[in-house]
Structure formats: structure tokens, C-alpha cells
Amino acid sequence: MPGPMGRGAASERAKDFKGTIKKLIAYIAHERVALVVSIACAIASVIFNVLGPRILGQATTELFNGLAAKVMGTGSIDFTKIGYILSMLLCLYVTSALMNLVQGWLMTGLTQRVCYRMRREIIAKVDRMPLSYFETNSVGDVMSRVTNDVDTLGQSLNQSVTQLITSITQIIGVAAMMLSVSPIMAGMTFLTVPVSLVLVVVVVRSSQRYFRRQQSILGMVDGIIEESFSGQSVIKVFNREERAVADFDVQNRNLYESGWRSQFFSGLMQPIMNFVANLAYVAVVIVGAFLAIAGTITLGDIQAFMQYVRNFTQPITQLSQVSNMLQMLSAAAERVFEFLGEPEETPDAATPELPPCRGEVDFEHVRFGYTPNKTIIHDFSCHVEPGQTVAIVGPTGAGKTTLMKLLMRFYDVNAGSITVDGVDLRDYARDDLRANFAMVLQDTWLFTGTIRENIRYGRAGASDEEVEAAARAALADHFIRTLPGGYDFELNEDASNVSQGQRQLLTIARAFIADRPILILDEATSNVDTRTEERIQRAMDALMQGRTSFVIAHRLSTIRNADKILVLRDGDIVESGTHEELLAKNGFYAELYNAQFAEGGEED
Structure with a gap:
């Protein structure tokens, strides 16, 4: 059976980003109500936030005009009006926070339900897979799809959908507000958008292949770890510890290379966007000062516009981060859908009515x-x-x-x-x-749990008396009762706390309690050993009767x-x-x- 290294070549083939996103959208379609309400709340939250700086600017203008009138002796500060404006601002921000809370609650629930459903479908898929799949694929790679890929998908979905909607809404809303304040300063700010987009595209294209490779190599690493744990005794017997570490180091190094490159390119987004934002910020301050001197705009408008500049570049930065999350989301979702799309066993026929x-x-x-x-x-x-x-x-x-x-x-x-x-x-x-059919194999399979539970695995509805009768028939009753707790003795993960012969007798007891006509x-x-073999042979002779x-x-x-x-x-x-x-x-x-x-x- 090929180990985890066997999937290396497949991981390098081209991936279908658009196709995977379409599959994911179709997959979460049954959550459309929660998704739509969550998006609506996110949009409402952003709109209320976008209105805030303009209202705050009105308070600033009112305060500045009041101070100027007081200095000139022609009037005073109208604190009532300022208080009304600030109260309105507080209501906006509180409503925005509540909307954000609702959308966060809905989106978190949605993503967790999607992950829950995916894990259930993967496990159900395992039961429908042909045996040939398990004989040709790494256990660790399948485990990575169930754990790492589904977790990555859930986290990326939760963050990327919300950020994508809020960022787009914020860009549109802030752009509209900036145009209403000053078309000239708005135009200067908009000039930074093409620069930002070019830089984002360059970084995303560079990071995409590393995110995809990182997810694939993570499955290989999981496979090596799983094999090392399960084969630790063999590794030690043949003094292959250094070789095992060396094999792991190869993939661990590959994971490190892909990981730091993907994270490095992802980390470039923030400083690049901050640099562009600072250029726009400086230009707005200079032009805004000349416009204020000329009396074209008020001081409150300048203050509001400066906030809008920050609010305009921030969602562009978020969109760049969303692009990275979408790459991770796509890579993880593609591996999950790839597994869910594997060929299954041929469809079952309907069993005819037959006598026992x-x-x-x-x-x-x-x-x-x-x-x-x-x-x-x-x-x-x-x-x-x-x-x-x-x-x-x-x-x-x-x-x-x-x-x-x-x-x-x-x-x-x-x-x-x-x-x-x-x-x-x-x-x-x-x-x-x-x-x-009942089976007793060379490789005894027992799961973590009590001896009673392992024997009852052959027939779920068996009573305690039937379990003990099966153990007596399999010549296992005596050794079971010598264990601490007897039939309630807890077997560990590999059932290594009982001997090989005892494990075999337990599987024979399981076959006894199943009571199937073909063995x-x-x-x-x-x-x-020979003595244990004689005991097992006597138990099997009894099992084969009839x-x-x-x-x-x-x-x-x-x-x-x-x-x-x-x-x-x-x-x-x-x-x-x-x-x-x-x-x-x-x-x-x-x-x-x-x-x-x-x-x-x-x-x-």
C-alpha cells in the first residue's frame, strides 16, 4: 500500500478555483436564509458605520462655528444641538454593533453546521467506499481531509464571506460619502485604487500555489505521523528511528517552505496597502487645507473626509486578505469535494425474499x-x-x-x-x-472500550449473559475474569494491554455472539505460540460446528x-x-x- 508520499504527484496538478467555489456555493445553498439575513445585517452594520463620520463632522463644524462666534462676540456654542448630534451618532454606532453581533452569530452557526455536515458526509462516504480505496490511499491523508481541511474551510468561510460583503459595501458607501463631501478630494483618493488592485493581483497570484501546496503537504505530514505512531515497535526493532525522522523532515521541510512563503506573501498585503493609504492620506490633507482656506469646505468636512480615507483603504486591505482566505478555502474545499466525489461501490441490488x-x-x-x-x-x-x-x-x-x-x-x-x-x-x-458472515482475521481489530463492548460488537443487542456465554465458548472467560474489572476492563487504542492470543480469543468470542451461518x-x-494456538484452535473448532x-x-x-x-x-x-x-x-x-x-x- 502506498504511503503518504504516494499522493505527491497528484498534488501538483492544476486546480479549479472557480469550479470549487461554485460547488461550495451549491453545497451551502440549504443555508440560504441564514446567509441572506447575515449578509443583510452585515450591510446594515456597515451603512450605519459609514454615516458616522459625516454626522461627527457636523458636530465638529457646529463646535468650531460656536467657538468662532464666541471669540467674535456674536454668539455662543449650542451644546444642545451638539448633544443631539452626538446622541444620534451613538444610536447609529449601537445599532451597527448589534447588527454586527447578529451577523456574527448567524455566520458562525452557518459555518459550523456546514463543517458538521461535511464531516458526517465524509464518514458516511467512508462506509460507501470500495475496499480498493483504502488499500491504495494513506490513512493520514484521509484524516487530514476530515480534520485540517474541514477546519480550514470553516474558518475561511466564516471570515471571508463576512469580510467580502462588508468590504464591498464599505467601499461603495464610503465612495458615495466622499463624493458628497468633495469630488476633488474623492478623485484623488480613487487614484490609489488601481495601484492597490495591481499590487493585490501580483501578491495573490504569487501566494495561490503555495496555499494549495501547503494543504496537500499537510495531508502527507499527517500520513507520516500516523504511520510512525502505528509502526513504532517495528521502527525501534530495526533501529530506523533516524530514517523515520529523516523521512518526516523531508515533508516537514516542504511544509515549512510552502507555509512561510504563503504566509509571507499574505503578510505583504497589510504593509503595501498601508503605504498606499498613507500616500492618499497625505494628499487629502494637503488639498483639503487649501480647499478649507478657500472656503469650499468646512473643517468638519475635512475631519470626516480624513476618516473616510482610512475607511476607504481599510476594506481594500481586507479584500486582499479575503483573497488569501479564498485561496485557502478553495484548496481545502477542493480536497474535501475530491474525496466526496471518489467512486463508490456499485449500487446494491434489492435482496430477494429468501429463507434463512x-x-x-x-x-x-x-x-x-x-x-x-x-x-x-x-x-x-x-x-x-x-x-x-x-x-x-x-x-x-x-x-x-x-x-x-x-x-x-x-x-x-x-x-x-x-x-x-x-x-x-x-x-x-x-x-x-x-x-x-462472521470473520476471524490474522490482524485482530479491537477498539478502545471495554471487553464487553468489543465482544458485543458482533451483535449490538446481545445481553450481558450472552456476552459472557460467548466468551466461555471461545475459552476467553477465564483470562477475562483475571483482568482488573473483568468484562469491564478497558482496552487501550491498540488493545496492547492484553496479549496477542487473548486478542484473538476475543475476536472469536465476537464471532460466536454474531452467530452467522458462514465463517x-x-x-x-x-x-x-504453539500452546496458545492449541487453545485458539479448540475455540475455533467449537465455533465452526454447524x-x-x-x-x-x-x-x-x-x-x-x-x-x-x-x-x-x-x-x-x-x-x-x-x-x-x-x-x-x-x-x-x-x-x-x-x-x-x-x-x-x-x-x-
């Missing part, structure tokens, strides 16, 4: 390959009676586990058919088909009592029969058996 499964299985001229140009199973045929135990043996790569994947319909055959009780597997809904045992004793059982085993002595042994080589059955019959033939099975006996691995 008896366990009769037929393989008829089965042909299969994971890739079109490499066939693994060439022409496999076999009939299995209900309740029979069929052992499948052969060298590594012969196709033993592949046959079981086909039987469970993790993959569909390329040619031929597999039937259960005379019904083609493709005519079953997958859930209905797999409800007839698959895939090298279930290959990772344990069930159609398929047993894959390398230790051939464990399948001597099988009703039928199929010997596979290069995807074909080369021999079949009982243990004694195959030894008597002195063929390939006898060769495998004698090789194990010669190595001291088996006893007759």
Missing part, C-alpha cells in the same frame, strides 16, 4: 484481478455444502485472501460467479449478504480435519481433497506439508 441462509457456496469459473492487466484468480470453481469446513492453502500470493474478499463482496468478480444458496452475490444487498478464518493462529467454514492457514497441521482442502497456486486449484488424500497423492500439498515438517514447524 443454509451456507451452500458455489464458485463457478471465477476470474479476477485487482487491475485489468494482472489476473490473480484465473478459473476457480468449487462447490461447498452447508456445514462443510473448507481449508484453502497455498504459497503467498496464490489468491487465498483474495477469494475471501470476493466471497464477502469487497470486490466483484471480473468473470464467472459466486453464489450463496444458489443466489449470485451481486443479487444481494451488501449488508444482507454480509449479515450471513471465515484467515490465518487466525499465525501470530501466536457452520460453513472457510479456513486459510499456513500451518497445515491445523486443517487436517477439514472436510475439503483446496490447494491454490497462481490463482488456480492444483489439488483438492482431504488431508490424507492429498498426502497420498504426494503432490504439491505434500511438498508444502513436508517442507513445514522438515523445518520443525508441524508434527504429524
Whole structure:
């Protein structure tokens, strides 16, 4: 299975920014009411803010005229009028703050609901994905899409939509107010816009590819970390700590390079826009002074205009920041939508009305390959009676586990058919088909939780008494009761606080409580010592009673009592029969058996 490095090439291909934004807009369309109200509140908040400087300018003009009249002895300061103006200003700002609060509350809720929905859809998508996807993609990369990319999308969406709307509204509103104050000074301010836009476009184009690469490399880094944690014992055994660190350093360095470049270009926005704003500010002050001297505008108008200059350049700066956030948003959303758009398992058929499964299985001229140009199973045929135990043996790569994947319909055959009780597997809904199977695998899978919960995983509605009965049947009851808490003993993340043999007995107990008519045992004793193997073998013998059982085993002595042994080589059955019959033939099975006996691995 390729590690996280396997996705490096794909991350460099061209990305569809516009297409991704369109998909995102369509995705959040069901939140249109909250979005529209939030946008309306944001616009109202900006409008009230934009009116503020002009009203404050009126208060300043009134105060200045009153002082001038008082000095000339022709009048006095009208504090009542000034108080009325300031009261109006306070009401505007309070209303603006309330509108801003409402839009923030609505937008935060919207983005969190979108993230919640995305995570749910990703997890639901995982359940619909074919097994081939998980065998060819990094776990860490998928985890990064669920965590990092969705979080980045949520944060960027929350900030970018609000800032985009408020910035555009503020630019339009401030421009209108500046024109109403002084078209001359407004024109001078507007001259800075093309300069700002050119600089923004240059910076955005430079930063875009680094933001996209940063998100992709982050998935690779997560994959390496996940693999290092899960394979820590192997890394230490082979003294590969330095190599593991070196492999991580390569991607960590790439992440550092992309990260600092993207953040550097993003950080250029603020100083560049401040520089342009300061140039406009200086020009407005100089021209405004001459206009005031000429009596064209009042002192309050100059004060208001100076505030408008700041308010005009500020949203341009925000728009430049929004452009960066939109790049991050697009990169993250594209990775999420890419995963959600991955091919799923072929649609299920509607399972016909059938009597309870008896366990009769037929393989008829089965042909299969994971890739079109490499066939693994060439022409496999076999009939299995209900309740029979069929052992499948052969060298590594012969196709033993592949046959079981086909039987469970993790993959569909390329040619031929597999039937259960005379019904083609493709005519079953997958859930209905797999409800007839229980599995005990070489790699024991137990989740963090109590032993009782792990056994009950085989049948969710099982009572505590049934759980304990299954454990007794699997010969696991004794060791469970010796643990602190017994059946309530908490297994850790990898169930490493119990032995390998004990983990295997727990999976057998899980299969017992599932009570399915067909059983698959895939090298279930290959990772344990001989004494533990004997105990597990006794538990499996009890489990196989009355069930159609398929047993894959390398230790051939464990399948001597099988009703039928199929010997596979290069995807074909080369021999079949009982243990004694195959030894008597002195063929390939006898060769495998004698090789194990010669190595001291088996006893007759």
C-alpha cells in the first residue's frame, strides 16, 4: 500500500478555483436564509458605520462655528444641538454593533453546521467506499481531509464571506460619502485604487500555489505521523528511528517552505496597502487645507473626509486578505469535494425474499484481478455444502485472501460467479449478504472500550449473559475474569494491554455472539505460540460446528480435519481433497506439508 508520499504527484496538478467555489456555493445553498439575513445585517452594520463620520463632522463644524462666534462676540456654542448630534451618532454606532453581533452569530452557526455536515458526509462516504480505496490511499491523508481541511474551510468561510460583503459595501458607501463631501478630494483618493488592485493581483497570484501546496503537504505530514505512531515497535526493532525522522523532515521541510512563503506573501498585503493609504492620506490633507482656506469646505468636512480615507483603504486591505482566505478555502474545499466525489461501490441490488441462509457456496469459473492487466484468480470453481469446513492453502500470493474478499463482496468478480444458496452475490444487498458472515482475521481489530463492548460488537443487542456465554465458548472467560474489572476492563487504542492470543480469543468470542451461518478464518493462529494456538484452535473448532467454514492457514497441521482442502497456486486449484488424500497423492500439498515438517514447524 502506498504511503503518504504516494499522493505527491497528484498534488501538483492544476486546480479549479472557480469550479470549487461554485460547488461550495451549491453545497451551502440549504443555508440560504441564514446567509441572506447575515449578509443583510452585515450591510446594515456597515451603512450605519459609514454615516458616522459625516454626522461627527457636523458636530465638529457646529463646535468650531460656536467657538468662532464666541471669540467674535456674536454668539455662543449650542451644546444642545451638539448633544443631539452626538446622541444620534451613538444610536447609529449601537445599532451597527448589534447588527454586527447578529451577523456574527448567524455566520458562525452557518459555518459550523456546514463543517458538521461535511464531516458526517465524509464518514458516511467512508462506509460507501470500495475496499480498493483504502488499500491504495494513506490513512493520514484521509484524516487530514476530515480534520485540517474541514477546519480550514470553516474558518475561511466564516471570515471571508463576512469580510467580502462588508468590504464591498464599505467601499461603495464610503465612495458615495466622499463624493458628497468633495469630488476633488474623492478623485484623488480613487487614484490609489488601481495601484492597490495591481499590487493585490501580483501578491495573490504569487501566494495561490503555495496555499494549495501547503494543504496537500499537510495531508502527507499527517500520513507520516500516523504511520510512525502505528509502526513504532517495528521502527525501534530495526533501529530506523533516524530514517523515520529523516523521512518526516523531508515533508516537514516542504511544509515549512510552502507555509512561510504563503504566509509571507499574505503578510505583504497589510504593509503595501498601508503605504498606499498613507500616500492618499497625505494628499487629502494637503488639498483639503487649501480647499478649507478657500472656503469650499468646512473643517468638519475635512475631519470626516480624513476618516473616510482610512475607511476607504481599510476594506481594500481586507479584500486582499479575503483573497488569501479564498485561496485557502478553495484548496481545502477542493480536497474535501475530491474525496466526496471518489467512486463508490456499485449500487446494491434489492435482496430477494429468501429463507434463512443454509451456507451452500458455489464458485463457478471465477476470474479476477485487482487491475485489468494482472489476473490473480484465473478459473476457480468449487462447490461447498452447508456445514462443510473448507481449508484453502497455498504459497503467498496464490489468491487465498483474495477469494475471501470476493466471497464477502469487497470486490466483484471480473468473470464467472459466486453464489450463496444458489443466489449470485451481486443479487444481494451488501449488508444482507454480509449479515450471513462472521470473520476471524490474522490482524485482530479491537477498539478502545471495554471487553464487553468489543465482544458485543458482533451483535449490538446481545445481553450481558450472552456476552459472557460467548466468551466461555471461545475459552476467553477465564483470562477475562483475571483482568482488573473483568468484562469491564478497558482496552487501550491498540488493545496492547492484553496479549496477542487473548486478542484473538476475543475476536472469536465476537464471532460466536454474531452467530452467522458462514465463517471465515484467515490465518487466525499465525501470530501466536504453539500452546496458545492449541487453545485458539479448540475455540475455533467449537465455533465452526454447524457452520460453513472457510479456513486459510499456513500451518497445515491445523486443517487436517477439514472436510475439503483446496490447494491454490497462481490463482488456480492444483489439488483438492482431504488431508490424507492429498498426502497420498504426494503432490504439491505434500511438498508444502513436508517442507513445514522438515523445518520443525508441524508434527504429524
